[in-house]
Amino acid sequence: MIRLDEVSSHQQLVITPPQSGLSLQGTVTIPGDKSISHRALMLGAIAEGETVIEGLLLGEDPRSTAACFSAMGAEISELNSTEVRVKGVGLGNLQEPDNVLDAGNSGTTMRLMMGLLASSSDRFFAVTGDGSLRSRPMSRVVKPLQEMGAQIWGKKGGSLAPLGIKGTQLKGIHYHSPIASAQVKSCVLLAGLLAEGKTTVTEPALSRDHSERMLRAFGANLEIDSETNSVTLEPHPTLVGQKVVVPGDISSAAFWMVASAIVPDSDLLIQNVGVNPTRTGIIEAMQLMGADMTLENSREVAGEPVADLRVKYSQLKGCTIGGEIIPRLIDEVPILAVAACFAEGTTIIKDAEELRVKESDRLAVMAAELGKMGANIIEHPDGLEITGGATLNGAEMDSYTDHRIAMSLAIAALNAKSETKIHRAEAASISYPTFVDTLKDVCQIA
Structure with missing residues (x-):
């Protein structure tokens, strides 16, 4: 029973x-797939034109991502597993939201989103989550973002949410991540989309590569070095909405x-x-x-x-x-x-x-x-x-x-x-x- x-x-x-x-x-x-669902919603929200997502996960975490990006101007249809349509705002055009962005229980939502917020010049964002997420370490993405020039404030020196982020012009860096983490890698690459100069992330071991695959599909130019577990992103691509089958x-x-x-x-x-x-x-x-x-x-x-x-x-x-x-x-x-x-x-x-x-x-x-x-x-x-x-x-x-x-x-x-x-x-x-x-x-x- x-x-x-x-x-x-x-x-x-x-x-x-x-x-x-x-x-x-x-x-x-x-x-x-939860990881792919998050990324499809995010890239669709910052691309030009419309993205159509089939097979989206209807769990609470992707719903948090959809709610955050809707609050920043993306038009996202009602979530379902058959077809979700996302009308993007275009790269660099996320709007300053009227309220705090709530990532719920989703570390992927918060960490990846922070890369986009940090590079959204002259706009202010506040991000939080539930009790569990507010206790989870954010310094792993805050540190590389600050190396790129990001302005971020939060509890315990910016290591815990709630976090305040003032978007600014970032510079590309070569970040040697101490851990193999797709969330860290993806956050830095997303921040690099609007940076001055190329952005490279090198990991101690290979982490999941859904961001790299999807960024390429939307129009970004990346170079992969599998021998060194490195990925390099060219800045300022034209991202165009795509059909994504999850x-x-x-x-x-x-x-x-x-x-x-x-x-x-x-x-x-x-x-x-x-x-x-x-x-x-x-x-x-x-x-x-x-x-x-x-x-x-x-x-x-x-x-x-x-x-x-x-x-x-x-x-x-x-x-x-x-x-x-x-x-x-x-x-x-x-x-x-x-x-x-x-x-x-x-x-x-x-x-x-x-x-x-x-x-x-x-x-x-x-x-x-x-x-x-x-x-x-x-x-x-x-x-x-x-x-x-x-x-x-x-x-x-x-x-x-x-x-x-x-x-x-x-x-x-x-x-x-x-x-x-x-x-x-x-x-x-x-x-x-x-x-x-x-x-x-x-x-x-x-």
Whole structure:
């Protein structure tokens, strides 16, 4: 049985595995990619002419992006997953809003938007978010923007929102990012669109490249140096509205990949998954653990590689996951931790300290919540050590208002021996509004 209960001011997801056993069967169509949805809305808002977006994610985070750019003059039609039309204001023409821009829970909205605001000369912007976002570090984008000449004020020396930004003429720089972060890279590149001179970002490892792909599609001139993990942007391009088809989000697909791999006798086909090489770390990690997974119907849609994934139950094996693969699966570490609970031997996840400054401290939260179920899990400063094989029992747990925590715990609950209750389960709607309905469908539970 799977149900959502209203408890006080939040939703509680209750999962009771059937006594006769459970297997997951069928076909899953996942929501649009969150990263691509954000970027399509933003670039459409600053381009000339009209952008048409098909397959937009209807989660809370893209809604925050749409609301912010609507407040700055872009005309954005009602959001839906079929077709969204964006009439842009043109590069450099974002309007000074009448009120504070609210990014909600979306770090992508705030960090990427700041690059555009900082370069909007002679206009003032105030940006904030919910309690979680106001506690997350913004210095990682404030620092390079200030090197470009940006004027930014905020709590703790500009390291925390709320933030005030006075747009000004920026200068291009070569920024050597200390972390591999698509948000940092994208923010600096967006700031460089109106800068004096070229802007280059070099990373210690390759992060997702959706911004580079989409900037090129809209008309920007970029040079990619894969040997040094560098990208260079020429300033002052003419950005023209495009048709964008958003593939399914591999981060959302990851929940079903793991679920089908750990629940006996399961066989799921996950359709229309974006398999951009900068995002496929989760596939590589699952294959390293011995998952029975095949890619079918590989194709390209609007410049992004897409495939269908078939995943069947298999006995997973522990392994070590770290190094250059981590930036390519950073959002999938919580669900990987669940997979590790059902693998033979020990799985070590390392080099993932970035997870401590996400919507929650995901390392601490996953260690604590899976520990409540009886998992053999040890938290390290940069990761987790999980010895599989322990029997998981149902428990009363909390999502910490983190969408990926809520969904990861729900998948773990499918293999528990008794009822699980997950508080604040509504967090899943941030990136996957139909998660619970899809869970019922694949479990064939009413």
